[in-house]
Amino acid sequence: MTLQIQTIGPFEVRRDNAPVVLPSSRKTRALLAYLAITGRKHSRQSLCDLFWDSTDDPLAGLRWSLSKLRGLLNSDEAELLNSDRDTVWFDASAVAFDKDRLNELANRTDGDQKEADEIWKTTAGLPLEGCELPNQSSYMTWVEGYRQDYTRLRGGIAKRFARDEKQAWQTRDKWAERWLKVSPYSRGAAFTAFESKYFAAGRPAAVGLAGHLERKFKVAGIEPPAFDLAPQAEAAPSPRNQNAPAEQKIRFVEGKDGVSIAWASVGKVENPPLVKAANWLNHLELDWDAPVWSPLFKELSKANHFVRYDERGCGLSDWDVDEITFDKFVEDLEQVVDAAGLEKFPLLGISQGAAVSIRYAALHPERVTKLILFGAYDRGWRFNATPDQIREREAVMVLTETGWGMDNPAYRHVFSRTFMPDANGEELDWFDEFxxxxxxxxNAVRFLEAFSTIDVRDDLAKVQCPTLVVHSRGDLRIPFSTGRALASRITGAQLASVDSQNHLLLGRESASVRFVELVQEFLKTP
Incomplete structure (x- = not known):
């Protein structure tokens, strides 16, 4: 017997197309969804922490839910829900998920529009509807991640068909509208919708759409793409040739322990490469059009084939991971540059990403041609903190664990203010939500703990490539003296400063422009 699980829209289970009546307990249904979708072993304790952290006897709650689900799912023919003394897991090998059809469509190379339309329409909806548990913040973070993955998948499918030159313009226009609906503030989606509308429906329709999109982007505080509104002959080249904004390509590579790492490239492949190591915090989609880093990233991608990635545990990479450690950060960088097919490249590291870059350059001197470090430190705070500083830092970790996911940004504001003291209200609001x-x-707490024990002091002398160390003179999080001392221990390293108090540079400030100039000058130096 085949089990069908519907995760898009109301959560449902069917056996041989007949509905399985699930328990009325929303928590039990949520547990089933989590076990089935993740498809791996979970400790009983972790499940208790995720679903029953506020009950007096969480193990009893878990046992009750498992007993209800076993009676519904297990049979003489197949044991789908399994457990032992310490762990629980769901055997998804004989299960069909509705999202599987979207995954297959994303990986197909043919352009069968009839089937593609049918799959698109039958897999529309809000994933895991009815499985929400508002009081379980960690579980709801996982739900949100699953929903974001679904949205990203649909956006990628719509983007592929919208830009498929083998399709008629009317077909491309339909998919461009779908892409824009999924990604309403994507400059690439907006331009593609304008372009396809121009050739599918004519100039007046395209001009009307461009005006609507420009107003919408400006209200949101985002710069709209440059729409070409001049009259053109029907056989004229596509507007994309001149005005299309740079678009990043997002892909995934598997870490050595099976963790999925999201990485992106942007800029012409024939341009010189530039790799940026991940740092706190990354999200390939959210920070590409962000008011903080977007100008910096887009400027660097103009003359370079710019490669960056999301750290394990955040962004589009897997969040549910066993290890968030410095060694794993370095391993993930190794996997990304191999996936990108890069043999030799300059490496950019910001904040704790600088320490990852230092370790990588020490381990692989034959591959790193130049090293650029910004806001760098060579050891975490635990190495020289006073007892009072340790208590203060650990108190912040407790606040982070309890308040990170709340609507009130006060807890996250601790980081926003120290990372970017010169940020205005809009930028702070964005970074809080980001x-x-x-x-x-x-994971935020696990990151903070991993950063506290970083130690690459012994790696500094092993760096063999030309190195540029840039630091904000007024950096409130990592003092300029830290960057200066680090540069003194790397043979031949150049030290430069920018006039800012920000640990993470704001795209609008002059220090950001100066940083790009320093990087570009350094990369051009033989």
Whole structure:
């Protein structure tokens, strides 16, 4: 017997197309969804922490839910829900998920529009509807991640068909509208919708759409793409040739322990490469059009084939991971550059990403041609913190764990103010929300702990490539003296400063422009 699980829209289970009546307990249905979708073993304790952290006897709650689900799912023919003394797991090998059809469509190379339309329409909806548990913040963070993955998948499918030159313009126009609906503030989606509308429905329709999109983008505080509104002959080249904004390509690579790492490239492949190591915090989609890093990233991608990635535990990479450690950060960088097919490349590291870059350059001197470090430190705070500083830092971790996912940004504001003291209200609001959407409270604490024990002091002398160390003179999080001392221990390293108090540079400030100039000058130096 085949089990069908519907995760898009109301959560449902069917056996041989007949509905399985699930328990009325929303928590039990949520548990089933989590076990089935993740498809791996979970400790009983972790499940208790995720679903029953506020009950007096969480193990009893877990046992009750499992007993209800076993009676519904297990049979003489197949044991789908399994457990032992310490762990619980769901055997998904004989299960068909509705999202599987979207995954297959995303990986197909043919352009069968009839089937593609049918799949698109039958897999529309809000994933895991009816499985929400508002009081379980860590579980809801996982739900949000699953929903974001679904949205990203649909956006990628719509983007592929909208830009498929083998399709008629009317077909491309339909898919461009779908892409824009999924990604309403994507400059690439907006331009593609304008372009396809121009050739599918004519100039007046395209001009009307462009005006609507420009107003919408400006209200949101986002720069709209440059729409070409001049009259053109029907056989004229596509507007995309001149005005299309740079679009990043997002892909995934598997870490050595099976963790999925999201990485992106942007800029012409024939341009010189530039790799940016991940740092706190990344989200390939959210920070590409962000008011903070977007100008910096887009400027660097103009002359380079720019490669970056999301750290494990955040962004589009897997959040539910066993290890968030410095060694794993370095391993993930190794996997990304191999997946990108890069043999030799300059490496950019910001904040703790600088320490990852230093370790990688020390381990692989034959591959790193130049090293650029910004806001760098060579050891975490635990190495020289006073007892009072340790208590203060650990108190912040407790606040982070309890308040990270809340609507009130006060807890996340601790980081916003120290990272970017010169940020205005809009930028602070964006960064507060960005942090919440980028990782879970549990992972935020795990990151902070991993950063506290970083130690690459012995690696500094092993760096063999030309190195540029840039630091904000007024950095409130990592003092300029830290960057200066680090540069003194790397043979031949250049030290430069920018006039800012920000640990993470704001795209609008002159220090950001100066940083790009320093990087570009350094990369051009033989």
């Amino acid at each position: 942090q919440r959407l980028t990782t879970s409270s549990e």
